[in-house]
Amino acid sequence: MEKITKRILSGVQPSGDLHLGNYLGAIKNFVSLQKEFECFFCVVDLHAITVWQDPKMLKQKTREVIAAFIASGIDPETNTLFVQSQVPQHAQLTWIFNCVARMGWLNRMTQFKDKAGKNSENVSVGLFSYPILMAADILIYLATHVPVGEDQKQHLELTRNIAQKFNTDFKTDIFPIPEPLILGAATRVMSLRDGLKKMSKSDPSNYSRIMLSDTEDEIVKKIKKAKTDPLPLPVNLEEAKKRPEAINLLTIYATLYDEDLEKVVADYAGKEFSQFKRDLGDLASSKLSPISLEMNRLMKDEKYLDSIISDGKRRASSVAEPVLAEIYEIIGFYRD
Ligand code: AMP
Ligand code: TRP
Numbered sequence: 001m002e003k004i005t006k007r008i009l010s011g012v013q014p015s016g017d018l019h020l021g022n023y024l025g026a027i028k029n030f031v032s033l034q035k036e037f038e039c040f041f042c043v044v045d046l047h048a049i050t051v052w053q054d055p056k057m058l059k060q061k062t063r064e065v066i067a068a069f070i071a072s073g074i075d076p077e078t079n080t081l082f083v084q085s086q087v088p089q090h091a092q093l094t095w096i097f098n099c100v101a102r103m104g105w106l107n108r109m110t111q112f113k114d115k116a117g118k119n120s121e122n123v124s125v126g127l128f129s130y131p132i133l134m135a136a137d138i139l140i141y142l143a144t145h146v147p148v149g150e151d152q153k154q155h156l157e158l159t160r161n162i163a164q165k166f167n168t169d170f171k172t173d174i175f176p177i178p179e180p181l182i183l184g185a186a187t188r189v190m191s192l193r194d195g196l197k198k199m200s201k202s203d204p205s206n207y208s209r210i211m212l213s214d215t216e217d218e219i220v221k222k223i224k225k226a227k228t229d230p231l232p233l234p235v236n237l238e239e240a241k242k243r244p245e246a247i248n249l250l251t252i253y254a255t256l257y258d259e260d261l262e263k264v265v266a267d268y269a270g271k272e273f274s275q276f277k278r279d280l281g282d283l284a285s286s287k288l289s290p291i292s293l294e295m296n297r298l299m300k301d302e303k304y305l306d307s308i309i310s311d312g313k314r315r316a317s318s319v320a321e322p323v324l325a326e327i328y329e330i331i332g333f334y335r336d
Pocket of ligand 2: 009010011012013044047133134137138146147148152155
């Protein structure tokens, strides 16, 4: 097989409303990377069901992620946009990787510990083995680069270990050792209610996150209400880094504006939060509302979205099928 050098795979779960963390930490980077890489972007519905999903909502949320990709500026013609459960090779490779990955490796995964919390006896087995499915997502396409937010770094380390161990055990070089692409300043966008907690789909408070589907008024209101400390804005980056809510809002501003964080800190040094929040509210609503409008328009055009998903399935399968066949051959599975 010809060696691939610039292929991306990344995934987003259809488990809730997409938020500013997903946009700045992942989707915005996908948009810039599409020029340079061959890209596969996947809605990871198999990952989503590691916690309960309402069957009536799952299909809708799946289409919504595809709509968000397109509305954000990912070209569905030149990139492959698809749904994970439509390409069975992901699940098939997961079983093989279940037999490659070691218990000790998975026991170290901090996201599982955070998500399971005190309830670890009662969560699904899928939640525990979740990073193995993620490794299969990436490696079934022989992807070389994986753009993600900071929270996925450890899962990518595990993917690299699995690729390495498979290659060593079977004396092959089939799998590349994929590189994480954790880009920009907003690699970990924090909750608007608590600067020490990650912005996430599962936070019970709507005020903790800005959603891609929010109206301009909602965005402005959420930023106005965002938690801050009582001081004026920090005078330099060093001070900003010690103030979690301040650095979070400044980072959001810099990333939305495509401006250097240090420059934004300098521009607002010593100023009042009220003014800064007004500017940030205006900036965020002007950047996000075109995306939300386009998402709404696309969501009404189910036929179009379904045609993209069906084309994506065909394109993704045409890569995944021969790779799995080669893996079966390497392992020594009986084939007729
Ligand atoms: P998920 O919502 O877990 O499917 O995440 C989809 C993508 O968004 C992944 O690349 C995550 O790393 C990224 N992401 C999720 N939450 C955040 C956040 N708060 N800040 C930055 N990136 C994030
Ligand atoms: N685990 C990732 C998240 O929750 C989503 C994901 C699944 C993913 N498979 C992937 C990301 C493959 C990158 C590559 O954010």
